[in-house]
Structure formats: C-alpha cells, structure tokens
Amino acid sequence: MLDLFGDPSPGSPRLLAEGAWLLPGFATGPGRALLTAIGTVAGHTPFRQMETPGGGRMSVAMTSCGHLGWLTDRSGYRYGVVDPVTGQPWPTMPLILAELAARAAGAAGYPGFQPDSCLINRYAPGTRMGLHQDRDEADMAHPIVSVSLGLPAIFLFGGRTRTGPVQRVPLHHGDIVVWGGPSRRFYHGVAPVAAGEHPLAGPFRYNLTFRRAG
Ligand SMILES: O=C(O)CCC(=O)C(=O)O
Ligand SMILES: [Mn+2]
Structure with missing residues (x-):
C-alpha cells in the first residue's frame, strides 16, 4: 500500500530543548499534496494580512482551516469559529493535514494529538x-x-x-518542529525570508501551525 508519509530520506530527529524536536524531512514525501491542500483551503478562505491589536499589519499572510481559526484585529488575538472575511465557518481540516500533524506529534512523544486548528502562514520574501x-x-x-x-x-x-x-534553526521544505510540555510556552519566531523560487511553492514559504485551541 502506498504510504503517503513515507519520506525517502528523513533525517534523524534533533532535540532543540526539553519537549521540543526538529523532525527533518518528515513532510517532504507528501509535500506536493500538502501544497495542493493549502491551495484548496485558500480557494475557500483567502490569505489575508491581518491587523494587529496595536494597529499595524502582519507582514505574513494567513488563513486557517479546522474548527477554530486564529485571528487578530484591533480588539486582540483570539480564535473564532467564523472567518470574518467570508462570514462562513473555516473549511474543514483536510485529512492529510490532520493525519500528518498526529503522526508528527506522536514521533515527538505526544501521542493522541487531535488538532482543531491549522493556521496557514504564507511568507513572501522579506516577511518575518x-x-x-x-x-x-x-x-x-x-x-x-x-x-x-x-x-x-x-x-x-x-x-x-x-x-x-535564541537558537537559529534552518528549516527546509518538509521539516517539522514539534514543541510542548516544558517548552510549550517558549518564545519563537521566523527571521526574514530570503527571496527565492521553490520548485513546488514558487516564491513563498508556507507554514502549517497545528494546535488544539479549544
Ligand atoms: O512560520 C513558522 O515557522 C512559525 C509560525 C508561528 O510561530 C505561528 O504562526 O505562531
Ligand atoms: Mn507561534
């Protein structure tokens, strides 16, 4: 049987901190299918640059799928069941995404993870x-x-x-970072993305952040 997640050459997991693992290449195998799923979600609920509570604008464009979507505007950061752009519930989380998240969490020592939210971040060159x-x-x-x-x-x-x-961890197409337990509240971010052209994703970096929000 075809194993969609069977990556030909995933690297060894690397411990970043207590409870935090880098899983190199864990999602490289299904990368193309994951990007297709992102395109399907974004066809229903478009990428947008949301407003911050301070009145600025996020440089990263975002959308969500799953029961809860992460939101920011002048009234603060929160989760909501309705996309304010479409007025509709967020699209259902595609099975390929939910299964990947559960598998990665399990590989990092967190069995039984069932995310109810997948934030999709799209970074153009220069965004951070x-x-x-x-x-x-x-x-x-x-x-x-x-x-x-x-x-x-x-x-x-x-x-x-x-x-x-702060550790500077290079991340490539298909890498997954999982953190929880003692490092669940650890500070993290992304340095400005350098310009480039990816054979599957074009001029963008995409990030899927799976969480159990509710
Ligand atoms: O893009 C990333 O790798 C991290 C995204 C993130 O931390 C977030 O959306 O909260
Ligand atoms: Mn974060």
Whole structure:
C-alpha cells in the first residue's frame, strides 16, 4: 500500500530543548499534496494580512482551516469559529493535514494529538514573524506542530523569556518542529525570508501551525 508519509530520506530527529524536536524531512514525501491542500483551503478562505491589536499589519499572510481559526484585529488575538472575511465557518481540516500533524506529534512523544486548528502562514520574501509565545489556546497540555514548506527559513527558538538566548534553526521544505510540555510556552519566531523560487511553492514559504485551541 502506498504510504503517503513515507519520506525517502528523513533525517534523524534533533532535540532543540526539553519537549521540543526538529523532525527533518518528515513532510517532504507528501509535500506536493500538502501544497495542493493549502491551495484548496485558500480557494475557500483567502490569505489575508491581518491587523494587529496595536494597529499595524502582519507582514505574513494567513488563513486557517479546522474548527477554530486564529485571528487578530484591533480588539486582540483570539480564535473564532467564523472567518470574518467570508462570514462562513473555516473549511474543514483536510485529512492529510490532520493525519500528518498526529503522526508528527506522536514521533515527538505526544501521542493522541487531535488538532482543531491549522493556521496557514504564507511568507513572501522579506516577511518575518517576531519572537512570540503561542498562548491563546485553552489548554497548554497539547503540543504545537509546525510544518515548513517551500522556501527555506531560519526558525528562531528561544526560551521562557523574550530576552534569553535564541537558537537559529534552518528549516527546509518538509521539516517539522514539534514543541510542548516544558517548552510549550517558549518564545519563537521566523527571521526574514530570503527571496527565492521553490520548485513546488514558487516564491513563498508556507507554514502549517497545528494546535488544539479549544
Ligand atoms: O512560520 C513558522 O515557522 C512559525 C509560525 C508561528 O510561530 C505561528 O504562526 O505562531
Ligand atoms: Mn507561534
């Protein structure tokens, strides 16, 4: 039987911090199918650059699928069941995405992960994500599963405080980072993405961030 997730050459998992693993190439095999799924979701609920509570605009374009979508606007950061752009519920999370997230979480020591939210980030060259914590979720017992597709990027992985030392972790198409438990609230971000052309994703980096939000 065809194993969609069977990658020909995934690297060995690398421990980044207690509870945090880099799974090199874990999603390379299904990369093309994952990008197709992203295109299908974005056909229903388009990428948009959301407003920050301070009145700025995110440089990264975002959309979501799953029961809950992550939102930011002048009234703050939160999850919602309705996409404010379409006025409709977020599209159902494609099975290929949910299964990949569960498999990656299991490989990192978090069995039984069932995400109810998949934030899809699209980085054009020059865009970045500042150091932040993922802390809008109801129950921090669940890990974060973060899949990189398309152009490479440097993932910034810090610690408990914003000002502590930061690891610079190169991420390539198909790499997954999973963090949870003792590192669930660790600061992290993405350095400005360099211009390039990826054979499957064109001039973009995509990131899938799976969470159990509700
Ligand atoms: O793009 C990434 O690798 C990280 C995204 C992220 O941290 C987030 O969306 O909260
Ligand atoms: Mn984050």
